[in-house]
Amino acid sequence: MAWGITVPLDGIPLAEHPALYRELADVGYTDLWSAESNGADAFTPLALAAAEPRLRLGTAIVSSFTRGPAVIAQSAAALASAAPGRFTLGIGASSNVIAAKWNDIAFEAPYSRTRDLVAFLRTAFTGARIKEHYDSFAVDGFRLGLVPEPAPKILVAALRERMLRLGARDADGVILNWVSPRDVRRVAAIVREENPAAEIVTRIMVCPSQDADAVRAMVRPLVTGYLTVPVYRAYQTWLGHGAALADMWEAWDAGDRKAAVAAVPAEVVDAVCVHGSPAECRERIAEYVQGGVTTPVLALLPIGPDPREALRSLAPSS
Template sequence: MRWGLTVPLTGVPLRDHRPLVAELASLGYTDLWSAEVAGADAFTPLVLASEWDERLRLGTAVVPVHTRGPAALAMSAAALAELAPGRFVLGIGASSETIVTGWNGIAYDPPLARTRDVLRFLRQAFAGERVDGEFDSFTIQRFRLEKAPDVPPAIMLAALRPQMLKLAAREADGAITNWLSADDVRQVRAELGPDKELAARIFVCVTEDAEMARNIGRYLIATYLTVPGYAAFHDWLGRGAAMKEMREAWAAGDRNAAMAAVPIEVLDDLIVHGTPDECRDHIGRYVANGLDTPIIATLPTGTDLLDTARALAPLSLG
């Protein structure tokens, strides 16, 4: 069984992760995955981790396909693949229009086409081929990596709905998903099929104060699940009616009403909370329903997140 952790931990300086990263494998963790939103980029935490540990699998979850040119993305990935040969997974995805256009000033190409084209470009580049020609969403002229990785990284796609999951099943090495319940895993797995790796970031709040956890969840769910891509994902999962009041309040600009409108059952489905043992048991339900790689994202509750990460380890005594 795989067991992953998201880095960097919220509010913990990158350099202060070193002691934790060095002991994660001995605690039973198998994976370390970065994120890329508005904090650290996806690659730097993994470059550091590659020097601090030689056992963990390292993955990006995920690098947006719009915010770097295909060649720049290939070079960054190839460098990390050289530092961690055979244990680097490149997760790529379409991100959102907010991040791509609002924050980076880049046109948001149709996400399925862009993701497919970047995936195909990377396959050729990592194989050491010269890439020269037109893709549907961009044209490449005579690019070849100076040094193709000896062990090309696996490539996984961020996928929330059937079309992207089917693309991952056909052409990638797996899919990475986000903001789903343990029971939702069955529906996602059915679209991906049985033969490709399925990873998911799972938000975990280690506290016996259920209302604290729910309040943290209210803010995150109202912020994230009103984004069009996530809203469509939850419509597909059958949660649209439960989210209707929240979405309407958010669209009207009433953020407090939107947070108050998140149903408790949605909070408890999407935010894992409780004691470390209870959280591990809940994560185990995801695995039992077809998830290969849980990627824990620890939510701050005022306690030391380094200790929280240790407490959630498979071999921890709690």
């Protein structure tokens, strides 16, 4: 079974990650998936693992807004060539915060931008010259000079139904975030209806700690930081969690950040964050797989034991 981990790991310098990656492969991890927000970029941590043949590499995700289409194709082709057959490109719209507030790029028509980028990348990876006016951007005369063989798979970070169907239909599958095992069952049904063979990668916050109060105290600010962003707020409403998050949203909209954090119910934290003993964590992650996830990707939270110790305790071989 696939068993991934989100990289890079907090508290461990990037220079030490190659040795860590070998250790992760030794204890049964199969995948490394990079996250890109305000820390490392999506490609560099994976490039450090290209020489480890036991690990698949994936981006979760590269924003479809913050790089030009040609630059995304070049970066993906380089990594796919460094790790032939082991790299998967995860792309997605990201959010207005990252695109507009942090990068001064208009966050417009995210569905169209992501759809058009998938179409462009499919063609670019063949080495064809592209002169095309898509709905959301135009490319005039680009040809990829380093053509990867094989071409990397493309996954789409998807929230609601249109993007889920796009990822299943036009790409090779989807990447999910901020979901519970019950949410996954609903989402997987939509994806499988569109394409039974589609991959479903899911990032899962995990903390092998039995101090539930400490875990909840750490996760509540993360919930408010993410689930108040408009795209995630709409997503959680679509999933049916509007009532549970209503008090948090009301406090946030009123400008009371402290009250918003305090208003996050324990059941919301427990739904989106796996915690408990390592054995309990592995059992809960298995629920995601039973719900339709093909590749669970653990996002280790910085609490409790040393990250290396925590990863060993959560490994499939444990």
